Amino acid sequence: MLRLFSLLVVVAVFLAACGGGAGPSVSSAAAQPDPFSGEITVFAAASLTDAFNQMKGQIEAAHPGAKLTMNFAGTPTLRTQMAQGAKADVFASADSANMTGAQQDGTIDGAPTIFAHNKLVAVVPAGSAAVTQLQDLGKPGIKVVLEQQTVPAGAYARQALEKMSSDGAFGPDFNRRVLANVVSQEPDVKAVLSRIQLNEADAGILYVSDVSAPAVKDHVKTLTIPDQFNILADYPMAAVKGAANPTGGRAFIDYVLSPAGQAILRQNGLLAAV
Numbered sequence: 591m592l593r594l595f596s597l598l599v600v601v602a603v604f605l606a607a608c609g610g611g612a613g614p615s616v617s618s619a620a621a622q623p624d625p626f627s628g629e630i631t632v633f634a635a636a637s638l639t640d641a642f643n644q645m646k647g648q649i650e651a652a653h654p655g656a657k658l659t660m661n662f663a664g665t666p667t668l669r670t671q672m673a674q675g676a677k678a679d680v681f682a683s684a685d686s687a688n689m690t691g692a693q694q695d696g697t698i699d700g701a702p703t704i705f706a707h708n709k710l711v712a713v714v715p716a717g718s719a720a721v722t723q724l725q726d727l728g729k730p731g732i733k734v735v736l737e738q739q740t741v742p743a744g745a746y747a748r749q750a751l752e753k754m755s756s757d758g759a760f761g762p763d764f765n766r767r768v769l770a771n772v773v774s775q776e777p778d779v780k781a782v783l784s785r786i787q788l789n790e791a792d793a794g795i796l797y798v799s800d801v802s803a804p805a806v807k808d809h810v811k812t813l814t815i816p817d818q819f820n821i822l823a824d825y826p827m828a829a830v831k832g833a834a835n836p837t838g839g840r841a842f843i844d845y846v847l848s849p850a851g852q853a854i855l856r857q858n859g860l861l862a863a864v
Contacts, residue, residue, distance in 0.1 A: 592856060593602065593686070594727050600862070605712070612667070612809050613627050614786065619629075622723055623741060624653055624655060624656075624851055625838060625840070625841035626649055626652075626653035626655070626838060626841050626842075627630060627653070627655040627657040627837075628655070628656065628657070628835050628838055629657045629746075629835060629838075630656060630657070630658050630659070630660055630679050630680070630835050630838035630839060630842055631657075631658075631659045631661065631677060631678045631834070632658060632659070632661065632678065632679065632680045632682065632842060633658050633663075633676075633678040633681050633682075633704060633830075633840065634660060634661070634662055634666040634668070635662070635664070635665045635668070635673065635682060635742070635778075635825070636662045636663055636664060636678075636778035636779050636780045637684055637708060637743065637772070637796075637797045637800055638662065638684075638706075638825075638829045638860075639662045639780065639800075640799070640803055640858045641857075641858035641860060642660055642662075642682070642800070643660065644857070644858065645842075645845065645846065645851060646658040646660060647844070648729055648850070648854070653772070656838065658842070659797075661676075661678070662780075662830050663777070664737070664741045664777045664778035665683045665741065666683045666688055666741060666834045667686075667777065667778075668681065668683075668693050669681075669683075669688050669691055669695065669697075672692060672753075672830065673692075673695040673697060675719065675828040676776075677812070677832075677833075677834055678829075678830045678832075678833065679826055679830055679833040679835050679836065679838060679839030680827060680829060680839045680842055680843060681697070681698065681827065681830050682705070682712055682825065682826075682846075683702075683742075683825065683826050683827070684741075684742040684824060684825055685742035685745070685746075685824065685825075686702075688742065689702050689828065690836075691827040692828075693812060693828075696810045696831060697831055698830065698831060699736075699828070699829045699832075699833070699836075700814075700827045700828060700829055702826035702828040703826060703827055703828070703843070703847065704824040704827075705825055705827045705843075705847055705851075705864070706845050706855050706858075706860045706861060706862060706863050707805075707823060707824060707861035707862075707863055708795065708797045708798060708823040708825065708860050709766065709815070709820050709821070709822060709823070709824075709862065710743070710746055710750055710795055710796070710797060710798070710799075710815050710821055710862070711780070711795070711798045711801060711812045711813070711814065711815060712727065712793055712812065712814075712815060713783065713786050713793065713794050713796060713800075713801055713810045713811070713812055714786065714792060714793045714794075714812075714813065715786055715787070715789045715791075715809070715810060715811070715812055715830045716808065716809050716811055717789075717838070718789070718792060720732060720792040721792050721793045723772045723813065724754065724760070724815065725759070725760060725764075725843070726793075727764075727767075727771065727793055728761075728764050728768045728769075729767075730764075730773075730790045731771075732769040732771045732793065733771065733773045733790075733791045733793075734768060734772045734773065734792065734793050734794065735772065735773060735774045735776060735782050735785045735786070735790075735791040735793075735794040736748075736774075736775055736776070736782065736794065736795060737774055737775065737777070737778060737779060737781075737796070738775045738776065738777060738783055738853075739775070739846070741776075741777065741779075741783075742777060742823060743796055743797060743823075744775065744777045746821040747795040747796075748769075748821060749821055750815055750819050751764065751765040751768050752797070753770070753819040754819050754820070757818075761824070766861055768776075773791060775853055779796040779797055779800050782795075783796055783800050783801070783806070783810075786810055787806070787810060789808045789814050793813075793821075795861070796814075798859045798860075799859035799860045800859075802857075802858055810829065827843055827846065828843075828845065829857050841854055847864050852864050
């Protein structure tokens with residue numbers, strides 16, 4: 591009898607411990623609000639369009655209370671919009687210079703984080719034979735489109751051309767010859783890509799991520815820019831001062847930096863930073 595009583599006491603203590611441990615855990619989890627709720631506004635460089643739209647779909651499917659609004663444009667345009675009072679929760683830039691400028695403008699809250707990298711690639715229309723190697727960009731009569739020099743991709747493209755001009759395979763005046771062939775300077779990489787896809791130019795320089803989607807690959811050909819001439823672009827991201835939804839903005843930044851977010855960046859041709 592004494593042995594039976596002792597056994598019952600042990601069982602009762604065990605059950606009480608299990609019940610007591612589970613109760614607060616479930617209760618605490620239920621009490622925690624979902625950080626992904628309400629409208630979350632993200633200002634992002636145009637080269638992030640495919641990756642961030644994919645993240646938007648994933649987040650909204652998993653969090654029905656969240657609505658992500660994406661504003662994609664050239665990085666300088668986004669910075670100007672914020673400086674002029676446009677409201678955003680997150681700013682994702684295609685370079686560090688514009689992020690630093692946004693900090694100086696007083697629109698950034700906290701320290702930025704590098705979340706991705708990108709590289710340049712030369713792109714030509716799929717059916718064209720006018721440009722088959724990088725050296726052809728400097729041939730007379732070739733129509734080249736670049737981003738404006740104030741746009742990160744445009745600045746990077748010009749840096750890459752300068753590097754090529756220091757190599758004997760291109761010649762010291764290569765940079766000058768290519769720039770003389772520029773027929774249009776576009777506000778962002780998507781505009782350059784559109785000109786190539788529509789066969790309105792013979793070649794352009796943009797990011798690897800811009801031509802990673804299968805639908806794009808069918809309409810263009812790419813010419814790899816070797817690493818010694820290429821630019822490794824840093825992509826910083828930060829919360830915006832005075833954000834309407836700072837909790838949601840922070841949640842989005844955390845998602846981009848998470849393994850799931852970094853995997854989506856890689857799927858879309860960017861280089862993960864984490």
